[in-house]
Amino acid sequence: MEALLKWAIINGATASEDAPKRDAATEESIKQKKLDPAIIDAILGKPASVQMTECLDAIENKDTPLKAREIALDDLEMLVENIDNASNLQPLGLWPRIIRLFEDPEPSVREGALWVSGTAVQHNPSAQKAFNGLGNVLAVLRNKEEAPGVRAKALYCVSSFVRANVTGLTQFVADNGLAIVVEAVDNGGATLKQKAFFLLRALIDEAMDDETPEELRPGKHLIDAIVELGAVDATASAAAQLAAAGEAAAFEQALGFLNSLADATEGGNRAVKQNPSLRLALAQASSAFGDWAQDDIFRITAHS
Structure with a gap:
C-alpha cells in the first residue's frame, strides 16, 4: 500500500510541480507497479467473475479440504445473490460445472451446489432462462436415499426456478x-x-x-x-x-x-x-x- 501511494504521488505531479527526479531504476519500478494486477486487486478487489471462477476451481479440486470447499460454496452463494453475477454464470460457462456438483460424493457439496443454484435463479429471469439443470435437481429430490438436507435444498432450487416463471413451470410439469x-x-x-x-x-x-x-x-x-x-x-x-x-x-x-x-x-x-x-x-x-x-x-x- 505504501509503495502504491508513493506511485500515486509521483504520477500525480504536474509539470509545474517539483516532482522528485526519477532515475532509470525508479522509472522501471513505477512501470512494473503500473502493470502489476496484484496491486489493483489489493485496492479494488478481484472482479466478481474472477471470484466466482476461483470458487468453482477450489470446489472442483478434490485436493481442497472439504471445509475449504464448503466455504467456497458459501462464498459463491453470496456472490450470486447479486442478480448481475447470477446472470453472468452462463457467459462464464459456470452452469455446467455447478450442475455437475449435484453428483459430488460429498453430501455437503451437493447441498451447497443446489443452494447456489436456487439462489441464482430466484427472481432472476435471465438466470432462469440459462439454467438447464431442472432434471438433475428433480432426480436428487426424488432420491429417498439422499441426505435430508440435500433433498431440502433441491426443493428450494425447484421452488426458486418455477415460481413466477411460466417457462420453468411448463418444464417442471412436463418433467x-x-x-x-x-x-x-x-x-x-x-x-x-x-x-x-x-x-x-x-x-x-x-x-x-x-x-x-x-x-x-x-x-x-x-x-x-x-x-x-x-x-x-x-x-x-x-x-x-x-x-x-x-x-x-x-x-x-x-x-x-x-x-x-x-x-x-x-x-x-x-x-x-x-x-x-x-x-x-x-x-x-x-x-x-x-x-x-x-x-x-x-x-x-x-x-x-
Whole structure:
C-alpha cells in the first residue's frame, strides 16, 4: 500500500510541480507497479467473475479440504445473490460445472451446489432462462436415499426456478415435477414436507391469480393435477405424522396448502372436504397443536 501511494504521488505531479527526479531504476519500478494486477486487486478487489471462477476451481479440486470447499460454496452463494453475477454464470460457462456438483460424493457439496443454484435463479429471469439443470435437481429430490438436507435444498432450487416463471413451470410439469413434489410430502422428513406444502400452495395461488393473463397460468388444470396425483391422501398421512411428532411449523404449512386447494376450485374443495382419512387425521391433530390451528382445521373439515 505504501509503495502504491508513493506511485500515486509521483504520477500525480504536474509539470509545474517539483516532482522528485526519477532515475532509470525508479522509472522501471513505477512501470512494473503500473502493470502489476496484484496491486489493483489489493485496492479494488478481484472482479466478481474472477471470484466466482476461483470458487468453482477450489470446489472442483478434490485436493481442497472439504471445509475449504464448503466455504467456497458459501462464498459463491453470496456472490450470486447479486442478480448481475447470477446472470453472468452462463457467459462464464459456470452452469455446467455447478450442475455437475449435484453428483459430488460429498453430501455437503451437493447441498451447497443446489443452494447456489436456487439462489441464482430466484427472481432472476435471465438466470432462469440459462439454467438447464431442472432434471438433475428433480432426480436428487426424488432420491429417498439422499441426505435430508440435500433433498431440502433441491426443493428450494425447484421452488426458486418455477415460481413466477411460466417457462420453468411448463418444464417442471412436463418433467413430472408435481408428482415428485407430492412424493416428497409422502416420504420426506418434516422439513421437506414443510417446503413441499409451501411450494404447492404458492403454485396454486399463482395458477389462480386473476391478475396474471390467462394464457400464462395453468389455472384449474394445475389444481386437477394436484388432486389426481394423490396430494390430499399424502397430506392426510403427513398430517398424522407431523401431529405425532409435534412438528407445528410443517403442520401449519399443510393447513395452508389444504385451504388454498379447497378455495381454488370446486374439485379441490371436494377433494379436501370429502376425504375421510384427512378428516380423521385433522381431528386427531386438533388436540395436539392447541387453539392456534382450530380455525384452519374447521375450515377444512366443515361441510361445503
